Amino acid sequence: MTPLVRTLRAAAPPSPDTAAAGAAPVCPPPEPPGIEARDLAVSYREVVALEDVTLRVEPGDLCGLVGMNGAGKSTLFKALMGVVAPSRGEIRFLGVPAERARSRALVGYVPQRDEVDAAFPLSVADVVMTGRYGYQNLLRTPRPADREAVAAALDRVGLADLAHRQIGALSGGQRKRVFVARALAQEARVLLLDEPFAGVDRDSEATIIAVLHDLSDQGVTMLIAEHDLNTLPRICSEAILLNRTVLLHADVQTVLRPENLALAFGIDTARAEEVVR
Ligand SMILES: Nc1ncnc2c1ncn2[C@@H]1O[C@H](COP(=O)(O)OP(=O)(O)OP(=O)(O)O)[C@@H](O)[C@H]1O
Numbered sequence: 001m002t003p004l005v006r007t008l009r010a011a012a013p014p015s016p017d018t019a020a021a022g023a024a025p026v027c028p029p030p031e032p033p034g035i036e037a038r039d040l041a042v043s044y045r046e047v048v049a050l051e052d053v054t055l056r057v058e059p060g061d062l063c064g065l066v067g068m069n070g071a072g073k074s075t076l077f078k079a080l081m082g083v084v085a086p087s088r089g090e091i092r093f094l095g096v097p098a099e100r101a102r103s104r105a106l107v108g109y110v111p112q113r114d115e116v117d118a119a120f121p122l123s124v125a126d127v128v129m130t131g132r133y134g135y136q137n138l139l140r141t142p143r144p145a146d147r148e149a150v151a152a153a154l155d156r157v158g159l160a161d162l163a164h165r166q167i168g169a170l171s172g173g174q175r176k177r178v179f180v181a182r183a184l185a186q187e188a189r190v191l192l193l194d195e196p197f198a199g200v201d202r203d204s205e206a207t208i209i210a211v212l213h214d215l216s217d218q219g220v221t222m223l224i225a226e227h228d229l230n231t232l233p234r235i236c237s238e239a240i241l242l243n244r245t246v247l248l249h250a251d252v253q254t255v256l257r258p259e260n261l262a263l264a265f266g267i268d269t270a271r272a273e274e275v276v277r
Pocket of ligand 1: 044047048049067069072073074076
């Protein structure tokens with residue numbers, strides 16, 4: 001749901017029934033945001049990677065994250081995943097404090113680079129199973145429900161035939177699909193995807209985009225870092241422009257306006273017009 005849509009919904013008139021009865025409209029309590037960060041700051045020694053980052057992504061929204069190299073996108077993901085400790089600020093997922101949400105496996109992560117050494121003797125299915133148990137519990141015997149979830153996730157990303165292949169024997173695009181399958185098997189309610197389309201062929205890209213749209217329909221909240229601005233509108237309807245702080249959070253068409261890209265990427269407007277055709 002884009003911010004524009006949110007605004008329109010908020011302004012909708014009361015229904016004729018409630019208006020006629022003169023009763024106060026009974027509204028369900030507002031759902032907490034899928035992702036909420038307030039006043040977040042992260043530094044690596046003297047490098048301030050993020051400051052004053054405040055954002056909220058509503059449940060079921062698929063939000064892009066756009067910014068130049070070094071803008072802090074990966075750092076934001078790391079802070080959301082608890083990999084780096086913010087020096088300030090607060091993070092919640094679905095209204096639940098970040099640490100508790102992560103320990104309840106509410107939050108899934110598709111990393112920018114492989115977390116698994118390609119030479120490690122893990123099968124594709126083993127890696128996807130870590131979405132159920134984590135890497136520490138690889139030797140645990142999976143329950144039938146876990147096997148079913150893994151098989152369904154691999155089927156969904158079109159890798160059912162490769163379930164028993166060693167992870168290192170896949171192409172880069174196939175490996176990305178494995179990590180998306182792992183997030184599916186986890187059944188997380190919030191997904192953070194750090195450039196899931198980087199180095200991915202057209203088929204894998206189309207498969208992943210379809211999966212993300214299905215998840216959005218099911219109410220999963222997603223934040224997706226994406227470098228290719230021309231691909232962005234096919235993926236999501238809203239996006240955040242980041243450069244150490246949130247410069248803009250709006251519908252994708254607004255974010256892609258040359259004057260906004262010029263601001264975020266430190267280029268002139270004419271160059272920004274060339275970037276997005
Ligand atoms: N481990 C680290 N130690 C010191 N500085 C770091 C570290 N990781 C990132 N940085 C710095 O923090 C800033 C933000 O980096 P980050 O990787 O989050 O950006 P990014 O937007 O993900 O970039 P890219 O698009 O190139 O992946 C940069 O100035 C970077 O050099």
